[in-house]
Amino acid sequence: MNTNRSGRGKSRRNTERQGQEMTSAGKSKNNAVRQDRGRDKAEKTGYVTGKSGNKEVLNVRRTEMRPEGEASFSAAKARAEQLEGRESRKTEKRRSGRGRSGSNRGGKDRPARDIAAELGLPVAKNDETVIDIIGMNHDGEGVGRAEGYTLFVAGALPGEKVRVKVLKTKKQYGYAKLLEIVEASKDRVSAPCPIYAQCGGCQLQHMSYEGQLHWKRQMVVDNLKRIGKLNVAGENVGNEVRAHQDVDNGDADSSHPQVDNLGEGTETVHSSGDKAVHEWMNVPNESAGITVLPTLGMDEPWRYRNKAQVPMGEMEGGLIGGFYAKGSHRIVDMERCLIQHEHNDEVVERVKEIGRRVGIRAYNEETGRGLLRHVVVKKAFRTGEMMLVLVTNGDSIPEKDEWIRGIREQLPQVTSICQNVNTKKTNVIFGDVTRVLWGSEVIYDYIGDVKFAISARSFYQVNPVQTEVLYGKTVEYAGLTGKETVIDAYCGIGTISLFLAQHAEHVYGVEIVKEAIEDAKKNAELNGITNATFETGPSEDVIPQWKEQGITPDVIVVDPPRKGCDPRLLETILEMRPERVVYVSCNPSTLARDLRVLEDGGYRTTEVQPVDMFPHTVHVESVAVLVRDL
Template structure:
């Protein structure tokens, strides 16, 4: 073996507890600052691009390390004081220490990074637009899902703290609609006063495991969902009566049973306790009925902007057959329906499909069809039956589209595909595959659906590549 020379490059060996100087180059997909020490990438939560810091190594991995900020030598001009007193504990927001203008800029960069990493599109050829933001980036979330626990005799509800299984009690939240906070706090006190057993994660004993509250921004209607480990709730009638007495204005009270050891919030069984099973919400001129488990965007104000971007991207003339894959309650498809010849949607949650059908009927749309099932199963079935779409719109979960579905899209070769994504990394991976099927990216528009957090939504428009 040849001897190592003085200029032979090796990765620097880092050790836990070691302090190092670090220049922060960019933000990572989870909102952490990213810097390089010698040839090792270092992730530092709370650090911002442009900052010079002293970092302390917390964890070392073969290809990266994680660190914390010990001291900031040079601050970013975009650094601000987080307004939330629980910001350092909660973990629900990752970017309250970054000015809103800075958040929009960095979220655009996160999308750029994803496409640089997972596609072969050159940066100078990436049609990436500025991030569409909010005028008031606070109190925008219409739904809260908070885990319930006991702290001595006190009932608490909140999120797990950063890197822990300790629940941080959220008596206030600057990104939640105030009504969801008010209702949750009142329910905690009622559970406490009636001594109704709450779920203990380790022992798996207790009944109430999650408090879910959704409020219609436009309608003002509120639904409370109590997620329980069993169907029977002690003093159920008294519980319902106290909720109605102490929290006036709740339209719908629902129970959902989830007896599994899982991090998934909802179980399969939903039981109405008081009032209708749905609440109403409006997006623009459309109104929707939402059941407890039905997916609906968490930021209605930005959803209108998001769907308008999707509509522009689809370029409908009234003659197109459109697929609304992963359709949820049919929101995007119904947004497009007035300008399409036909909309067909599918989703795996039966309640969502029922809501989609009801929503379409309520608005008088006769050019819509919805089926329960997986997109990767239903789209090939429609194709086999001789129905071929001109435009495909997808809004999949964070894991992205199923590969079998993408292969079918590649065979169909629609004129346009509008991919709405909540995860730039899986979007870029799926786009890379679609490019191999003859598509090219026409434009990318980030939309800030979740201010103060690291998340960013993207509307990606793909078209069939024209051979030159």
């Protein structure tokens, strides 16, 4: 369940990295198309449903926290029922003649037991069995084995013995629903959020925070070893088994994993669909290699998000808004989110109430009618200032003055009210036109000692507490003495560049998004920083031009989107040969891939520091430092 970045303010961050923050940390519509699950969830949960365009609406408005005794097991069951419901509907559709025509294409209409026997599988669809969970994949699903056959089980934790029902089988792996926890993990806890079973924003609330931090470090380690083929120091896991699945659990039937035996106790399952399930067993002790430090977590891992992006819909009572349900484009109406700052929740609720009173209609994706698409709220943790952005399908706002007056009276902490106009049929949140309806054009916040101006469309890291930790580690790894020339290859609005400029002789920042560079220059001026230069363009084009101008960096810092560094940028780094490279990553798999390229080109990765920027989700940030081999 997926979702942004490092204060970078760039469009590709706003699409790729906002998997953890786009549409309020819920699943985007693109993901919903790929894994459209659980349209019948309302019938299974007993909640009331409504419609808003082609978005199904689930009204689960509550005000009380879930009692401690109510285990998160219900969340796992609800999530598994989504997959079970999808498979049932596929079968019903084929039987009614609305599915594939012809004679049992691929044998899909044959009994599940016959198909399993033909493939030599130990289990068939709808079988119930008890399995041990040996690890978790990158989506947070438990990984178990039924007589050697891999099953993914939503909601199951490593170390648990569980009873499951098989939902779907493929040649090398399948999916199962969690029915009963026979033996619980020491890391299992009750999820405190009352809508954890429906919302798509968090994936790990049923796991202790200590367990989350350990798992995120191990995910980084496994990617470095498996994808990067890199040596990790001190990794002697003994009898402990871990599993990792790459990319996503796609449904392409052409993806049939191939099994490689890598030696006693170690097995990897590969597929043409870039799916991999990896287990590490009895890995020998390694006396040298990359040091992967324990994940840096938060003292208080709740209420950490400074920005809410809430999709709006309608029910009989008027406007609703919240998050997208797991694996769908169905809105979960909500009053509180336990990872949002409480002031953000308050602003969203007041906006919905005022909108209902003045008769504002939500945007309808099917008809293209209706006004309010999203409500975006930004909170500056250090200054307390707040910005409200109403994303509308058109210029005119009925009863605009009354709406603004109501917001000002009820929400004195809001210092800026803006309107963004987006009339396109798209799931992209913002349009091209933004205007100030009342108050300031920007709000101000600090990361460390650096002050930043945040506009309606500026990207700013959603967890300012951990951002300071992340940037502090970046500066430490850069090893600056005040005499170095530094290049920031994905500088965004200049957040890391301005941090580095306080400790370097000069910093050069490059970013492909023009608006981000304009913000970077303004932020440098705002802080009186004169030893930072910013230029617009692809880093792989601009940096060679700087080289021709005689600019020779001692350190290059990269903070790419989820897809990792452009290959040409890696080539440029190897050609310029700085003494150090600091790599800030939001994706362990592309981090491992790019570190392998740099190591093959003459660099040595010495240390990697995972940082938990998004507690209770499966996302993890990392900072790695590489030094040039002499």
